[in-house]
Amino acid sequence: MIVKQFTRKNCTSCKCPREAHDVCHEEWVSVRSRLGLKGDESSGPIGVDPRERGLAWAPPGLPSHKIEEYFSMLPEIAIPRLGTPGERHRDRQLAIQLPKQDLARAYCRHLDPKHASSADDFMAARNEIALDIGSVQEVFERDLECGVCGLSLKYGSLAVSASKLGLLYHPACFYCADCKELLVDLAYCVHDDTLFCERHYAEQLKARCAACDELIFSGEYTKAMNKDWHSGHFCCWQCDESLTGQRYVLRDEHPYCIKCYESVFANGCEECSKIIGIDSKDLSYKDKHWHEACFLCNRCRVSLVDKQFGSKVDKIYCGNCYDAQFASRCDGCGEIFRAGTKKMEYKTRQWHEKCFCCVVCKNPIGTKSFIPREQEIYCAGCYEDKFATRCVKCNKIITSGGVTYKNEPWHRDCFTCSNCNTVLAGQRFTSRDDKPYCADCFGELFAKRCTACSKPITGIGGTRFISFEDRHWHNDCFICAGCKTSLVGRGFITDGDDIICPECAKLKLM
Template sequence: MGEKYDCMQCKESLFGQKFILREENPHCIKCYEELFSHTCEVCQKSISCTSKDLSYKERHWHSDCFLCTKCSKSLVDWPFTAKDDVLMCTECYCDEYSSKCHACTKPIMPGSKKMEHKGNSWHENCFTCNSCQQPIGTRNFVQKDAKNYCMSCYENLFALQCVQCNKPITTRGVNYHDQPWHKDCFVCTGCKQQLAGQRFTSRDDFAYCLACFCNLFAKKCSYCTSPISGLGGSKYIAFKQRQWHNNCFNCKKCTVSLVGRGFLTCRDDIICPDCSKDPHHPAAEEELI
């Protein structure tokens, strides 16, 4: 029975002495500390078995040495974090490394909810509309002059009003005659199709797509009867209240183009001077103009 209570290492009797069992083997205090005690990260002294051993990621400290590296506050029973193996209390870590709120300039504590936009960060309660002061949260907002506005306040304060529907224009606007329009409101007066992105013209301050303008207002070609728009620099021929497309202004008989040439008329036809000399042409019987 005596051998059972001898120190496993030095074989000294443990009768009447304090000892520690490790894997059911008894050790005297001295041998146990020499064999198994950890070294403190700060003071580099052995942590006695009678002292509190604090450990973090396989590192060990005396309780009196377990302090914030920056402010020396005890970290026992308090939240802490580590940066490059350096221990810091939460407050010091935030001052050193955490994002600062763009509104109140105070650190944003790790684990707390924060809002971010274009490189800036806010506490959730600090991310508010500059006008109504209500938290924006995950709602849509607009930033103007480095200030944030909820959509309702932005529209009331800054958005242009569409001249057609009198509602704010927040996206997809059109400027016409120095007046703002919603893209969906800027339509042809005739067919009501959207005009943004396509060619159009106006008459009496009303906008028309080219098809409606030609059908409503353009003169008709005396030859093909199609409208002559005259838009975009297209050329046409006009003579005595009649008009022709350039490519329609041809001799009735030989179809030669009469653009830039002399011509004669016979009833509703136009003919070239050569064809007018034909004795069989009806123009020979008419007075040629």
């Protein structure tokens, strides 16, 4: 850990506070010694050593079985078990809540000797009036309330006692009213009948320098960025030069002198390659920057400030120069696209907004849907009127569920029997003279009739039939009039209107 020069409390590399790097003060291994109090807090009446129980600290005076009960009432991060985040959290809170420069003048590196007596008086009064260490005890009275949340303290449970206020607290309620952190190792200060850690108690009464983190005992100091600073400690975050009475720039909540800000953050001009200082206007386009006076057309050198311009190959041009060299042309009217003109593009073609219109009705397409066909653009309505599939019967557009018959489109509901108008979609049908008929109508109107049963012979579904002279039979009806056996594929003899097999013919002759 390297502390930046003489005023910083931050790391030179990442500028994080020292407590964020788990830097603790090993010379103060206990809170009592940190506060300058006499005695050993680790040895209670029964001599429990916290480290023997794997803890960096435990409330003094508690028997062994009560220590675990106490820590069970706290969040895990507040339990300082050795080698855990809880131990590192305690180290950080010791550095934050009990800054050593607040507790002993020997650690104040920036205290003016003429203010030493004021510091001594402040520390002595604080130690006498406000500073103390809480103790953990069992609750042996009923109807007691917590000094913070006001809820009941359970009889027989553990509570933290703050003797300077004469109050008891739930262990999880014993925290600083300012930072809301649990008071590390139970060290607390009292101000206006309220609990504070020592850091925030001191800040109720004294200003603290944002640079060196020490209390300010002088009457004169600098106020900037809503913080307080020793005179001379309000410095550039980069070079540490004093900013008192000087111009500075605030960046990421840190102040910078003009020179450092411009060297670290200012942009370079694309035209002249010089830094664009804080007193110059910075004009930017596509991550490139220019002085106002350098923002010129790359060809004719006219100023482009508050004018339309175009960009090509990292160069900027006025509208006329850009059009003359690079502008593309509209596929509608053939005119160029001037700089700043809105362009409508589709695949490899482009149009002026007013030229991107339907080839039929000439209405601009804009952001509405359109349909391309060959080299033309159509609005949805005109495309349907001109190209949409229409039913051959009703001439209306088929949007879904159509039927094709003899290569012609029909609505399903329009494809009906030519005789009875029954819908034929999904049904068996046949045709005559290019007109569709359902099976029943076709049989009634056009089919041959069976000599035997007089019903139509339609042929639908592959039905076979037999013809002889001018008579016709269903296959199943072509049977001997005598023995009723099928004559399909056999010889037969006519007997008037009947047909009989040879055997029945012989019997009839005998």
